[in-house]
Amino acid sequence: xxxxxxxxxxxxxxxxxxxxxxxxxxxxxxxxxxxxxxxxxxxxxxxxxxxxxxxxxxxxxxxxxxxxxxxxxxxxxxxxxxxxxxxxxxxxxxxxxxxxxxxxxxxxxxxxxxxxxxxxxxxxxxxxxxxxxxxxxxxxxxxxxxxxxxxxxxxxxxxxxxxxxxxxxxxxxxxxxxxxxxxxxxxxxxxxxxxxxxxxxxxxxxxxxxxxxxxxxxxxxxxxxxxxxxxxxxxxxxxxxxxxxxxxxxxxxxxxxxxxxxxxxxxxxxxxxxxxxxxxxxxxxxxxxxxxxxxxxxxxxxxxxxxxxxxxxxxxxxxxxxxxxxxxxxxxxxxxxxxxxxxxxxxxxxxxxxxxxxxxxxxxxxxxxxxxxxxxxxxxxxxxxxxxxxxxxxxxxxxxxxxxxxxxxxxxxxxxxxxxxxxxxxxxxxxxxxxxxxxxxxxxxxxxxxxxxxxxxxxxxxxxxxxxx
Amino acid sequence: xxxxxxxxxxxxxxxxxxxxxxxxxxxxxxxxxxxxxxxxxxxxxxxxxxxxxxxxxxxxxxxxxxxxxxxxxxxxxxxxxxxxxxxxxxxxxxxxxxxxxxxxxxxxxxxxxxxxxxxxxxxxxxxxxxxxxxxxxxxxxxxxxxxxxxxxxxxxxxxxxxxxxxxxxxxxxxxxxxxxxxxxxxxxxxxxxxxxxxxxxxxxxxxxxxxxxxxxxxxxxxxxxxxxxxxxxxxxxxxxxxxxxxxxxxxxxxxxxxxxxxxxxxxxxxxxxxxxxxxxxxxxxxxxxxxxxxxxxxxxxxxxxxxxxxxxxxxxxxxxxxxxxxxxxxxxxxxxxxxxxxxxxxxxxxxxxxxxxxxxxxxxxxxxxxxxxxxxxxxxxxxxxxxxxxxxxxxxxxxxxxxxxxxxxxxxxxxxxxxxxxxxxxxxxxxxxxxxxxxxxxxxxxxxxxxxxxxxxxxxxxxxxxxxx
Numbered sequence: 001x002x003x004x005x006x007x008x009x010x011x012x013x014x015x016x017x018x019x020x021x022x023x024x025x026x027x028x029x030x031x032x033x034x035x036x037x038x039x040x041x042x043x044x045x046x047x048x049x050x051x052x053x054x055x056x057x058x059x060x061x062x063x064x065x066x067x068x069x070x071x072x073x074x075x076x077x078x079x080x081x082x083x084x085x086x087x088x089x090x091x092x093x094x095x096x097x098x099x100x101x102x103x104x105x106x107x108x109x110x111x112x113x114x115x116x117x118x119x120x121x122x123x124x125x126x127x128x129x130x131x132x133x134x135x136x137x138x139x140x141x142x143x144x145x146x147x148x149x150x151x152x153x154x155x156x157x158x159x160x161x162x163x164x165x166x167x168x169x170x171x172x173x174x175x176x177x178x179x180x181x182x183x184x185x186x187x188x189x190x191x192x193x194x195x196x197x198x199x200x201x202x203x204x205x206x207x208x209x210x211x212x213x214x215x216x217x218x219x220x221x222x223x224x225x226x227x228x229x230x231x232x233x234x235x236x237x238x239x240x241x242x243x244x245x246x247x248x249x250x251x252x253x254x255x256x257x258x259x260x261x262x263x264x265x266x267x268x269x270x271x272x273x274x275x276x277x278x279x280x281x282x283x284x285x286x287x288x289x290x291x292x293x294x295x296x297x298x299x300x301x302x303x304x305x306x307x308x309x310x311x312x313x314x315x316x317x318x319x320x321x322x323x324x325x326x327x328x329x330x331x332x333x334x335x336x337x338x339x340x341x342x343x344x345x346x347x348x349x350x351x352x353x354x355x356x357x358x359x360x361x362x363x364x365x366x367x368x369x370x371x372x373x374x375x376x377x378x379x380x381x382x383x384x385x386x387x388x389x390x391x392x393x394x395x396x397x398x399x400x401x402x403x404x405x406x407x408x409x410x411x412x413x414x415x416x417x418x419x420x421x422x423x424x425x426x427x428x429x430x431x432x433x434x435x436x437x438x439x440x441x442x443x444x445x446x447x448x449x450x451x452x453x454x455x456x457x458x459x460x461x462x463x464x465x466x467x468x469x
Numbered sequence: 470x471x472x473x474x475x476x477x478x479x480x481x482x483x484x485x486x487x488x489x490x491x492x493x494x495x496x497x498x499x500x501x502x503x504x505x506x507x508x509x510x511x512x513x514x515x516x517x518x519x520x521x522x523x524x525x526x527x528x529x530x531x532x533x534x535x536x537x538x539x540x541x542x543x544x545x546x547x548x549x550x551x552x553x554x555x556x557x558x559x560x561x562x563x564x565x566x567x568x569x570x571x572x573x574x575x576x577x578x579x580x581x582x583x584x585x586x587x588x589x590x591x592x593x594x595x596x597x598x599x600x601x602x603x604x605x606x607x608x609x610x611x612x613x614x615x616x617x618x619x620x621x622x623x624x625x626x627x628x629x630x631x632x633x634x635x636x637x638x639x640x641x642x643x644x645x646x647x648x649x650x651x652x653x654x655x656x657x658x659x660x661x662x663x664x665x666x667x668x669x670x671x672x673x674x675x676x677x678x679x680x681x682x683x684x685x686x687x688x689x690x691x692x693x694x695x696x697x698x699x700x701x702x703x704x705x706x707x708x709x710x711x712x713x714x715x716x717x718x719x720x721x722x723x724x725x726x727x728x729x730x731x732x733x734x735x736x737x738x739x740x741x742x743x744x745x746x747x748x749x750x751x752x753x754x755x756x757x758x759x760x761x762x763x764x765x766x767x768x769x770x771x772x773x774x775x776x777x778x779x780x781x782x783x784x785x786x787x788x789x790x791x792x793x794x795x796x797x798x799x800x801x802x803x804x805x806x807x808x809x810x811x812x813x814x815x816x817x818x819x820x821x822x823x824x825x826x827x828x829x830x831x832x833x834x835x836x837x838x839x840x841x842x843x844x845x846x847x848x849x850x851x852x853x854x855x856x857x858x859x860x861x862x863x864x865x866x867x868x869x870x871x872x873x874x875x876x877x878x879x880x881x882x883x884x885x886x887x888x889x890x891x892x893x894x895x896x897x898x899x900x901x902x903x904x905x906x907x908x909x910x911x912x913x914x915x916x917x918x919x920x921x922x923x924x925x926x927x928x929x930x931x932x933x934x935x936x937x938x
Contacts, residue, residue, distance in 0.1 A: 037679070037699060039698055039700075171642070171659075171661070189640050190663065191640035194629065195632060195635075197633070224723070228720070228727065230508060231508075233640070251700040253723060255697065257727060258726060258730075258816065261727075261730030261733075262812050264730075265730075265808055265811075269801075269804045269805050269808035271809065281829075281836075285834045285841075288802075288838060292798065292802065292838060295794075296846065300794075303793075304853065306789065307853060317779060320779065321775040322768070323792065324775070324792060325768025326768075328764055328767065329761065329765065332761055336738050336760075336761075339735055340740065340753075347727060361753060362750075363750075365754045368750060368754040369761060373762075377768060380768075380772070
């Protein structure tokens with residue numbers, strides 16, 4: 001028994017496949033992949049260089065090609081898929097599960113998809129065309145049309161008989177029960193069906209009528225939330241009229257969850273999960289620079305502000321030593337708040353009275369942490385200013401107090417902004433992760449600097465007024 | 470048919486339950502929750518205040534309490550669980566699925582767990598004790614011992630007969646086949662078992678022997694990766710000796726995926742996913758401040774560096790206007806790189822030759838983006854320095870070039886560091902997300918400032934040397 005597929009197994013296969021490719025030993029390929037899971041074969045192929053990969057794929061046993069191709073698609077090998085010939089693609093795609101087939105066709109460069117579909121049997125290509133009409137991130141886009149639906153007047157015994165004749169690409173966990181109009185009216189779990197004592201009962205009698213279903217146009221994130229909420233192994237998908245059109249299984253949703261989590265994390269960092277597949281530094285730069293330019297714009301503003309700040313306060317130059325830390329602390333506090341909100345929104349935890357409570361909590365946390373960090377940096381500032389032999393007009397204690405107060409304000413505003421931006425984006429139906437990262441940090445940077453500037457100037461004006469008055 | 474459970478349904482129930490609690494109408498509770506999914510009842514209870522929640526829970530139909538309690542545990546209502554009496558807990562826990570029961574017991578304040586277990590039947594409490602011995606984030610900690618295993622010499626007909634008598638809390642998707650020593654030797658999907666024509670074949674003959682199993686001590690993240698990789702609906706869990714001890718179903722793994730993604734995101738932002746459950750700003754502050762103190766330490770260092778920097782270069786004060794943007798751009802470039810690496814590691818994409826390729830890609834991307842951003846900020850610096858009537862000793866063009874070069878260096882180092890830190894942590898078996906965020910940003914901040922400082926000083930020294938020599 002293999003307890004867990006060894007990573008070394010894939011690495012070993014990579015070496016052997018490479019050797020076979022170098023010596024053009026075509027017969028060796030089928031032998032090497034004989035007892036290996038298609039997913040592991042796909043992982044091994046991904047490690048080869050493009051020429052070797054193409055050579056190996058071409059000499060795989062025909063029965064294995066569809067599953068290996070599906071695995072390669074899932075691993076993001078788009079370049080490889082584009083390199084295959086139309087005939088090769090059509091042959092493999094025809095044997096794939098319809099949802100995997102649609103994914104492969106959707107990856108193809110423009111116009112090639114319909115060429116490949118034309119080479120396939122009419123029945124298969126129509127099924128795939130049907131799936132391709134849905135957005136890739138909707139229930140329709142991730143479902144398989146491969147369902148078992150039986151009429152509600154069929155008996156349990158007849159149903160079990162019928163199941164023996166059904167052909168599916170994936171195992172069935174639930175039997176869907178439809179009425180004479182094809183509308184979904186209930187669901188029977190295969191597990192319960194097998195165990196029913198009364199084989200003469202009709203499906204309509206034994207079905208659970210409290211169905212949780214997804215509409216074809218439902219966002220995949222919402223689908224995953226539903227399945228997680230009700231612990232489902234599979235969810236039926238219905239069209240606008242309530243007719244059953246497909247199902248989504250838990251393994252598809254696992255992919256969705258990873259995909260959505262990656263998407264959120266990348267977007268918060270000012271990037272895109274397309275990067276996970278992208279190879280060249282040029283592509284990576286193209287994706288990332290968009291977000292960096294937002295930060296760069298901040299730089300144009302902060303440098304102008306600093307110019308005025310330092311010109312105005314050149315006799316309290318010491319204050320400029322603390323600009324970076326006040327900005328960094330405001331930024332980090334903001335990121336913590338927005339991460340909390342982005343995640344809480346993604347998990348469906350933000351609703352009703354909870355929102356106001358959350359906002360207050362963020363402000364309160366900002367104040368508490370600001371008091372602590374403000375005190376620490378104030379003490380350090382006192383030491384640093386007092387120690388230097390700099391000609392300063394103001395007492396070190398006063399300047400230290402100014403730095404600490406500015407830190408408190410910057411962190412409080414950071415927490416507030418960090419929470420407000422994702423909430424606002426969510427309200428306007430924009431994915432809160434889209435711009436939370438770069439926007440919040442950039443806002444915070446400018447805000448922290450303006451805060452610092454304003455707090456210092458006001459305090460110095462007050463100080464002058466009190467001591468000269 | 471309800472297409473998707475309406476959020477308004479939960480909100481409506483909240484209002485009605487609250488009214489029932491206010492008027493102490495105990496009978497109303499059972500009526501209100503009659504046709505509602507226990508998960509939705511739990512969500513509604515969570516919206517109530519603690520006294521109302523306790524009151525409502527106590528008046529739920531007895532049969533519903535275990536599932537509602539499991540839902541509340543999943544939603545993080547630990548305070549509520551602690552507020553229940555020992556007897557109430559024991560009664561509900563006894564009827565729960567063993568894995569959910571173990572989660573509830575694990576949440577209890579110290580020592581209370583064993584008190585509650587003592588109030589339960591010996592059989593139930595021993596099962597839960599067995600589960601509690603495993604770490605909460607291991608396969609053993611998330612599995613249910615609720616499996617169906619049948620001997621390999623049993624025929625298909627006998628197996629189907631036996632399945633009719635089995636009692637389980639969750640549906641079964643796979644029948645596990647064991648040898649005379651209780652060792653797992655194969656697996657038959659229920660779907661295939663039902664459809665087998667030859668009812669006299671033995672399970673040993675029809676079982677798939679190429680089993681993917683998880684060891685009890687396997688990390689839950691690894692389990693989810695296995696299930697995702699091989700598209701499994703359920704995975705068997707075996708002990709060190711290869712004996713079957715439980716199973717993990719896809720719906721458990723969906724929770725793991727969400728949990729691990731949250732954990733990574735929070736850790737990268739310098740926080741903890743415990744925050745999603747925590748209510749008070751004080752708790753939030755306690756969790757977050759740890760990471761902020763790392764950044765604060767950076768502030769102590771940067772302020773000292775800036776003091777020396779500005780004292781040394783007080784005649785080129787203009788350079789200090791660009792400190793924040795150079796630091797921010799280095800930091801953001803670093804976060805982008807570390808997000809890519811953290812995610813690639815979590816998805817199991819980092820191995821072999823790929824690592825070196827990834828590192829080079831990050832450096833190259835840093836250089837490309839640094840050249841672009843350095844040029845932009847250089848042009849802006851030229852404009853800002855040239856425009857002001859400041860007495861400067863050096864030509865604006867030279868100073869602008871200095872700023873641009875410093876930006877290029879800072880971004881390149883940022884990308885390199887951002888990629889290296891998660892890789893190094895991963896190598897030493899530390900979760901790369903643990904400290905990637907605050908560490909990378911703090912490192913980058915100091916590094917960017919030192920870079921800026923060094924580039925400026927060297928360029929000015931060279932400039933002086935060239936023009937005075």
